[in-house]
Amino acid sequence: MFEIVSALVPPMVVGGVIIAGVVHLMRSEARAKAAEAQERVRRRSSHTSPATADGSQEGKPAPSK
Structure with a gap:
């Protein structure tokens, strides 16, 4: 029995190390992707004007029709 356990x-x-490495890689890729998306949103919001689609300004109500 000892021989079987020592052989396995x-x-x-090694399998556990490989699985841990894959999990670590996937988590770091997910963090990088989330940071990239957050930066993209930040850049997009800085390039747009403060007026919204309905013509209102941020913090101000839309004009009455």
Whole structure:
């Protein structure tokens, strides 16, 4: 029984390290993608005028029709 367990431990350790590496890579890619999207939104909001689609200004009500 000891021989079987000792033979299976190294492949399990290597498999666990590979799985941990893949999870780490996926999480870091998700963080980078989220930061990129946040920067894109920040750039887009800085390039637009404060007027909204209905003609109102930010913080001011829309003109009555």
